[in-house]
Amino acid sequence: MAKNTYKQTNTAPASRANEPRPARASAPVADDVAPAREQPRREPRNKEKPKAAPRAARPPMRLPSVKLGGMLSFLRDRRFQLFLGFFFLLSSIYLTIAFVSFLFTGHADQSVVENLANTPVKEAGQESSNLLGLVGAWAAQLLIYKGFGVAAFAVIPVVFFLGYKIVFRRADVSVSYVLALSLFTMLWLSVLLGYVVISMQAPDADPILAHRLDFLSGGVGYEAALWLSSLIGWGTVLLLAFLLISFVVFFFNVTTLGLGRGVGEEAAPAVATPEVAVNRAGNAPRFSPVAEEELVEDDALESEDEDDDALNITLHDRRPVAATPAPAEPEVVRTGAVAGGAVALSVAPAAVAAPAIAASAGAAATVAGAGAVAAKAAASGPSFSFEMPTAEPEVAPTATSASRVPTPLSLADLADENTPLPTATASALPLTVEPAKPEAPFEIEDKTGELDPSAGADMAVIAEEDEDAEAMPAVNYDPTLDLPRYQYPTLELLNDYGAPKAQVTKEELEANKDRIVETLGHYGINIASIKATIGPTVTLYEIVPDAGVRISKIKSLEDDIALSLAALGIRIIAPIPGKGTIGIEVPNTKKEMVSIRSVFATDKFINTEMDLPISFGRTITNEVFVVDLAKMPHLLMAGATGQGKSVGLNVILASLLYKRHPSELKFVLVDPKKVELSIFNKIERHFLAKLPDTEEAIITDTKKVVNTLNSLCMEMDRRYDLLKDAGCRNLKEYNRKFVERRLNPKKGHRYMPFIVLVIDELADLMMTAGKEVETPIARLAQLARAIGIHLIVATQRPSVNVITGIIKANFPCRISFKVTSKIDSRTILDAGGADQLVGQGDMLISQGSDIIRVQCAFIDTPEVDRLCDFVGEQQGYPDAYQLPEVAGEDGGGNGGEDFDPADRDSMFEEAARVIVTHQQGSTSLIQRKLKLGYNRAGRLIDQLEHAGIVGPFEGSKAREVLIPDEYSLEQLLNTMQK
Numbered sequence: 001m002a003k004n005t006y007k008q009t010n011t012a013p014a015s016r017a018n019e020p021r022p023a024r025a026s027a028p029v030a031d032d033v034a035p036a037r038e039q040p041r042r043e044p045r046n047k048e049k050p051k052a053a054p055r056a057a058r059p060p061m062r063l064p065s066v067k068l069g070g071m072l073s074f075l076r077d078r079r080f081q082l083f084l085g086f087f088f089l090l091s092s093i094y095l096t097i098a099f100v101s102f103l104f105t106g107h108a109d110q111s112v113v114e115n116l117a118n119t120p121v122k123e124a125g126q127e128s129s130n131l132l133g134l135v136g137a138w139a140a141q142l143l144i145y146k147g148f149g150v151a152a153f154a155v156i157p158v159v160f161f162l163g164y165k166i167v168f169r170r171a172d173v174s175v176s177y178v179l180a181l182s183l184f185t186m187l188w189l190s191v192l193l194g195y196v197v198i199s200m201q202a203p204d205a206d207p208i209l210a211h212r213l214d215f216l217s218g219g220v221g222y223e224a225a226l227w228l229s230s231l232i233g234w235g236t237v238l239l240l241a242f243l244l245i246s247f248v249v250f251f252f253n254v255t256t257l258g259l260g261r262g263v264g265e266e267a268a269p270a271v272a273t274p275e276v277a278v279n280r281a282g283n284a285p286r287f288s289p290v291a292e293e294e295l296v297e298d299d300a301l302e303s304e305d306e307d308d309d310a311l312n313i314t315l316h317d318r319r320p321v322a323a324t325p326a327p328a329e330p331e332v333v334r335t336g337a338v339a340g341g342a343v344a345l346s347v348a349p350a351a352v353a354a355p356a357i358a359a360s361a362g363a364a365a366t367v368a369g370a371g372a373v374a375a376k377a378a379a380s381g382p383s384f385s386f387e388m389p390t391a392e393p394e395v396a397p398t399a400t401s402a403s404r405v406p407t408p409l410s411l412a413d414l415a416d417e418n419t420p421l422p423t424a425t426a427s428a429l430p431l432t433v434e435p436a437k438p439e440a441p442f443e444i445e446d447k448t449g450e451l452d453p454s455a456g457a458d459m460a461v462i463a464e465e466d467e468d469a470e471a472m473p474a475v476n477y478d479p480t481l482d483l484p485r486y487q488y489p490t491l492e493l494l495n496d497y498g499a500p501k502a503q504v505t506k507e508e509l510e511a512n513k514d515r516i517v518e519t520l521g522h523y524g525i526n527i528a529s530i531k532a533t534i535g536p537t538v539t540l541y542e543i544v545p546d547a548g549v550r551i552s553k554i555k556s557l558e559d560d561i562a563l564s565l566a567a568l569g570i571r572i573i574a575p576i577p578g579k580g581t582i583g584i585e586v587p588n589t590k591k592e593m594v595s596i597r598s599v600f601a602t603d604k605f606i607n608t609e610m611d612l613p614i615s616f617g618r619t620i621t622n623e624v625f626v627v628d629l630a631k632m633p634h635l636l637m638a639g640a641t642g643q644g645k646s647v648g649l650n651v652i653l654a655s656l657l658y659k660r661h662p663s664e665l666k667f668v669l670v671d672p673k674k675v676e677l678s679i680f681n682k683i684e685r686h687f688l689a690k691l692p693d694t695e696e697a698i699i700t701d702t703k704k705v706v707n708t709l710n711s712l713c714m715e716m717d718r719r720y721d722l723l724k725d726a727g728c729r730n731l732k733e734y735n736r737k738f739v740e741r742r743l744n745p746k747k748g749h750r751y752m753p754f755i756v757l758v759i760d761e762l763a764d765l766m767m768t769a770g771k772e773v774e775t776p777i778a779r780l781a782q783l784a785r786a787i788g789i790h791l792i793v794a795t796q797r798p799s800v801n802v803i804t805g806i807i808k809a810n811f812p813c814r815i816s817f818k819v820t821s822k823i824d825s826r827t828i829l830d831a832g833g834a835d836q837l838v839g840q841g842d843m844l845i846s847q848g849s850d851i852i853r854v855q856c857a858f859i860d861t862p863e864v865d866r867l868c869d870f871v872g873e874q875q876g877y878p879d880a881y882q883l884p885e886v887a888g889e890d891g892g893g894n895g896g897e898d899f900d901p902a903d904r905d906s907m908f909e910e911a912a913r914v915i916v917t918h919q920q921g922s923t924s925l926i927q928r929k930l931k932l933g934y935n936r937a938g939r940l941i942d943q944l945e946h947a948g949i950v951g952p953f954e955g956s957k958a959r960e961v962l963i964p965d966e967y968s969l970e971q972l973l974n975t976m977q978k
């Protein structure tokens, strides 16, 4: 059944082209276009209408339909918009002048305005003293004196922003936000001032002052305050205070009273680490400081051996060494906390002198101070962050060894215990060091711990980018505004294990080198040079054999070398691609754990432009290994039990959570083991996707897995239809078009997040459901890349009946942790080697022909827990992202010609009411209002058609609604029940 469904959807584009147009002439609302994907189901039915449906219920006359869309089309005319926008902008200036003038001339103009009915307009105009004449006097009198007193000034920002938004098409200006704030301010302040005025009218108060100030509250505020004070007396003040607190709580989404955090905690780390001042609208990355900085130190160790026959060994150490603390930068930033409308500002030590701040809750803050150019305030719960450019570069350079010149060391240095690096010079071999590629220094900031909300490809928020954005002609749709206050996880959530420490001693290096040279010597293989590179788990010895030595000979000695080194996990890479040397990887006696924090806090990850970056860990040369899942485009992961698969999956999920906004990414998590991924339940409303009407977002049941996979196939087909409709080749192009508002949401277009399907144990699914899961997985793997659906499939049994040929063929990127046999290694990687790994996150990544050894980063369960809590506790969507409903799941009934009124969908009546109330026969309306999947909504509309409630399918137009009002509908529903 499920399969039929998505097959049917597949045929959509073809069938649409051939579809007969129904004879019916008009649609009720031209603009209300049914989504294109609604079409395929329809074509035969238009011709062969069943007789059984209760058509008798159809009303005799059709309602006149109004082409509202056509009438209002002038609203889309840019010229009209500009006209309207400038009208509002100028009106705001006009009102400002009129209001200010009223403060001085209001009393004089009062009689003029009130006698307007009895005085000729011209005369009245001449008598008025307001700077903007009679109209100015009248408007001010109406809004201030009769209306809301001085609080009426709050009208001005609403008018101004309305005009500004229309003229400049600023998506970041929310008129409803300004409107709500202004409206509340106006009402609240006028009542408060009304209460003040009433208090001043007390018998013992100054009557002249009372008379002069009676305009303060305006008529509305005065009357309301009078009414309140007669009811609750001075309780009015308490009520007003309560209303203010409630407003601040709801409007600014205050969930904690973390005022201390706003100022104290955030200012403190700024001393230790340079911060980058950014603004919310600028989508800044917000990082927490890291105690360590990752530096790569390269010291050249080179010496001439006295013995001419001795070999050279080159030691190449790219291990991170202890961080040099970054100097405190004279940065400014900062944070303020709002309490009861007042703003407190904290600044780092060298901030500009005493900025003066004036702001009211939610209003833009103005900052004036030496060197301060601008200040932006962005509401973030009760906290506001301010940006103040300074003369200092925004990103302060951190101390790094990158600028160090490699220092040649002599043998004497090597013998010295104080030499900083472990050396590998058995028999006092001269060493040379290649200049290492140090990790680029990373910059960290700590504000509220947000990473870049825009995330996307642009993690780094750099001033130039903001300028570019400003220069753009229109400002675009921003999907992250769904959850504008979403804060990205901070690095503080992750354990800090301090700077990595060198684990390999020079004795170990020397001993290994000697044994390698000796073993090869036994087989008559002489070596021209040898070089060692120390990684976190293994050390790579690169050897250049003498001319004439056959590579295959060295490769065949793998076991012998392992035996002579008495070490497990030797891997020989002969030759190292692109290098012309032969690599021998020897596990370090003491492994070094690569903490997740150390790989996230790198420039490479922070400033990556990848769509779905995954920071896996460190390579053998200590470089952070970051890959783009969007390019992979799917990932197959294998490894025997206990070798680090689950940790690896958590690293992937955490990487994506750190870099993506909930509007840009959704996970479908399949966890047959039931316990591995359950921790991610907390982020259901932010990042998870699920089938409609299902309880749990994390799928543990095989039956549901099949439905979910089929549903993803349907989503894929739908996305392809939309892409085709939009003339785009991939998701990125499509989303770009959508963001630029070149696609009409009424035609079903929407911003499409990436979907990452994670299956934690494929073996279990293959055993229980076999082909039922294999086919959709293969189909998704073949086709889903372009439309942003990516698969990560893990298994502990990489045997051929789990990783079948069809699955393998569609997963070019594969990861293997340690497996138990060479055969397993060949099954997953098409090469041996995975059986030689040392476990605990030691892994091989194969991308096409390249195989790279990486030490997977380690993320502990409490860290994942904290991360999920951090995300999950924030405001999310009302529900998980809904995948298309798979036909036949529940709800009952079908939509075909054999529709039986007794077998209709349980939501039939609700759907009918929605359609009749809105007088719009569209599937997407049912989907939206009743939160149903597309299939079910499609079935419902079929049933409604057969019940005579909506007309037949009309191509791109919405169906005609045949029932004029709710009363007629209820009668019809009653008849159907009998």
Ligand SMILES: Nc1ncnc2c1ncn2[C@@H]1O[C@H](COP(=O)(O)OP(=O)(O)OP(=O)(O)O)[C@@H](O)[C@H]1O
Binding pocket: 593, 594, 639, 640, 641, 642, 643, 644, 645, 646, 647, 648, 796, 840, 841, 842, 855, 856, 857, 858, 859
């Ligand atoms: N990258 C890593 N660095 C250090 N230790 C690791 C790493 N990955 C895993 N380990 C260690 O190995 C243990 C087992 O890892 P994990 O639970 O990921 O294995 P698994 O392959 O998922 O096993 P299973 O298939 O039985 O669930 C961890 O508890 C941890 O101690």
